[in-house]
Amino acid sequence: MLILVASLSVPAAADAAGLPRIASINVCTDQLLMALADPGQIVGLSPYARDPARSWDAAKARQFPQLSGAAEDVLVLEPDTVVAGRFTRLATRQLLKDKAVRVVEFDAARSLDDVKKAIRLMGDVVGHPDRALAEISRLDAAIAHAHQVAARKPYRVLAVSRRGWVSGRDSLTSSLLANAGLANAAGDLGIKTGGFASLETIVNLKPDFILVSEDSGFAEDEGSAFLLHPALERFYPASKRIVIPERLTVCGGPMLAQALERLASELERVDR
Incomplete structure (x- = not known):
């Protein structure tokens, strides 16, 4: 990022x-x-x-x-x-x-604006500004598509990962959600960039969906077991989980176009 x-x-x-x-x-x-x-x-x-x-x-x-x-x-x-x-x-x-x-x-x-600047400037560093502009156009198209899909309802989404870590309001994930027209529920917790939230806090926050990096149903360790807690699975089964692989969001770059397309397809899935 x-x-x-x-x-x-x-x-x-x-x-x-x-x-x-x-x-x-x-x-x-x-x-x-x-x-x-x-x-x-x-x-x-x-x-x-x-x-x-x-x-x-x-x-x-x-x-x-x-x-x-x-x-x-x-x-x-x-x-x-x-x-x-x-x-x-x-x-x-x-x-x-x-x-x-x-x-x-x-x-x-x-933010996605930061990402666009990074793409443009890296294009200058490598001597291919035209490629940078093409990637930015692709990102803009993905933003527009995700926003069109998300416009159906004003959903609140909470990005949750290992041990209950949530992405705050000043994070790349929050910018991705905002550009798609979704609200980051972590903003209601006063979390700026990111922090841990208890299981009880997450459930009481009542986001419409949680965003996770995988939903395999298998916990490799104690940290990933958090997302398989019976209470969380009860309130947030597969139909309430938006899954975007971490490799698409861990960095800011052209892969975010793919992340936004995945977000749009996941919203279409859970809206059915």
Whole structure:
């Protein structure tokens, strides 16, 4: 869930095609980079790029070198630019800068407007602004479609994950819901970015639906068992659960168009 923060200018042409060679050391910048760069521009991706639970395009990531996340791996590749998260290990980012490597840092996105800025700016970094504009148009179309479907009723939705963690009013999930014309029920709890809510609080809040990342009916551990509690299943069976895989919402990027399309299809399912 990332937006470009700073400020450094796009580098001069670095290869025969006039495009920079880029390494990513963050799972979210991985996905922006894969969506917008030519394959030949990508010299390496973060350790989590191939993780299907976190990475939207884990299959595509397998064609690129997997980095350890340490600066030494990156320096060997001699990229023109490294893209990283603002919360990527500070020592790694600083060492790269000390070695005169251009590091472009991204912050967490909390709105779809932030996501659009990130797509546009990454398009500039990789030298493909036209692709960025196409992805933004696709995202806008998905927003319009989801809003059209959600306009039937003013639903309140609560995004719930492990151990009762809920996404607050100033979160990317809340922005996704708002752009679709839905209300984030967490706003009634006064939760800003996110926090834990008890089972009793969730039930008493009475959202129309809960949004979850999976609904397999199987708990792998105690954290995921929260969503299978008998009380929660009683009030929120499958017909009251909107399921959007975490890999579509964990980062801010082109995958959110797919998340919105999934949201629209889930609303059509539960409205039947």
